[in-house]
Amino acid sequence: MTFVKADVPADEQHVAMELGLLFDQIRQVLGNEEWGGLRPSHLRVMGFVPPAGTSITELAVQVGMTKQGCGQFVSQLVDTGHLVVEPDPDDGRVRLVRRTPAGDSATRHLAARLAQVERGWAAQVGDRRYRTFRRVLDELAHGRA
Amino acid sequence: MTFVKADVPADEQHVAMELGLLFDQIRQVLGNEEWGGLRPSHLRVMGFVPPAGTSITELAVQVGMTKQGCGQFVSQLVDTGHLVVEPDPDDGRVRLVRRTPAGDSATRHLAARLAQVERGWAAQVGDRRYRTFRRVLDELAHGRA
DNA sequence: TATTGTTATACTCTATAACTATA
DNA sequence: TATAGTTATAGAGTATAACAATA
Numbered sequence: 001m002t003f004v005k006a007d008v009p010a011d012e013q014h015v016a017m018e019l020g021l022l023f024d025q026i027r028q029v030l031g032n033e034e035w036g037g038l039r040p041s042h043l044r045v046m047g048f049v050p051p052a053g054t055s056i057t058e059l060a061v062q063v064g065m066t067k068q069g070c071g072q073f074v075s076q077l078v079d080t081g082h083l084v085v086e087p088d089p090d091d092g093r094v095r096l097v098r099r100t101p102a103g104d105s106a107t108r109h110l111a112a113r114l115a116q117v118e119r120g121w122a123a124q125v126g127d128r129r130y131r132t133f134r135r136v137l138d139e140l141a142h143g144r145a
Numbered sequence: 146m147t148f149v150k151a152d153v154p155a156d157e158q159h160v161a162m163e164l165g166l167l168f169d170q171i172r173q174v175l176g177n178e179e180w181g182g183l184r185p186s187h188l189r190v191m192g193f194v195p196p197a198g199t200s201i202t203e204l205a206v207q208v209g210m211t212k213q214g215c216g217q218f219v220s221q222l223v224d225t226g227h228l229v230v231e232p233d234p235d236d237g238r239v240r241l242v243r244r245t246p247a248g249d250s251a252t253r254h255l256a257a258r259l260a261q262v263e264r265g266w267a268a269q270v271g272d273r274r275y276r277t278f279r280r281v282l283d284e285l286a287h288g289r290a
Numbered sequence: 291t292a293t294t295g296t297t298a299t300a301c302t303c304t305a306t307a308a309c310t311a312t313a
Numbered sequence: 314t315a316t317a318g319t320t321a322t323a324g325a326g327t328a329t330a331a332c333a334a335t336a
Contacts, residue, residue: 068320071319
């Protein structure tokens with residue numbers, strides 16, 4: 001057998017690059033669609049709001065961002081009618097964040113759209129291999145050994 | 146068997162979230178280390194410069210960014226001594242970009258560091274499963290069916 | 291005319307610091 | 314004093330537009 005450039009792959013991409021490329025596929029899919037004025041980042045934040053509602057500080061922890069940044073997204077999502085903010089009866093400092101029906105609808109729509117993207121991926125590489133990919137991704141992302 | 150919240154996983158993360166989390170693990174590893182003043186984005190751009198050199202416009206295509214943005218990174222990498230720019234003898238418009246020995250060294254260091262991160266991941270989920278994960282990622286990222 | 295690379299500008303996302311109002 | 318949330322500000326990363334130099 002003859003190897004040409006055997007140890008210098010034509011495709012010298014790194015793991016990081018490939019993770020980024022796959023991530024961008026989703027961003028592009030969502031970015032090219034109409035989401036009621038919401039960008040992918042809005043959808044991400046909104047998806048973390050639990051049905052029972054939560055505070056901005058707690059939401060920030062869940063999403064993994066600062067409360068300042070989180071507050072900005074919440075303000076924008078209130079403006080677009082996807083979230084509502086009420087005072088917390090138990091603590092005057094807290095502003096309780098909840099999804100509106102429009103927010104619920106967009107959140108469901110997002111989940112369905114992502115599932116559709118994943119079905120496309122599974123079709124590309126095979127259901128069995130994609131399931132392994134997905135489980136490993138889940139374990140690695142959450143640091144579960 | 147009793148299922149509590151069986152269809153509402155405690156962990157309601159999406160694929161996009163998990164891809165982002167894994168990507169962030171790498172960014173944090175690199176961001177917390179000393180890379181001669183380079184940020185992860187610099188390392189990424191530098192990694193695409195071929196040994197024979199290339200133009201800024203061509204490099205931008207390879208990296209997947211605009212030539213304007215690419216030109217900025219190249220300027221910074223020239224300032225840090227990781228890249229050099231020479232006029233192209235065949236085309237007066239082109240500025241030929243090459244890595245310096247320092248640039249080569251940092252690029253090799255990056256490849257080794259990423260391989261180390263991947264070995265850690267493989268240890269978490271098992272070599273066999275990680276290999277499948279890696280191959281599927283590669284196929285999906287590059288759109289190969 | 292077309293292309294390389296620049297400067298100028300703006301937008302998204304994230305981060306820190308300083309402030310207010312409640313507790 | 315500690316915490317919830319705000320405003321102000323800055324930086325990284327990316328994008329478009331307009332331009333100069335060369336082909």
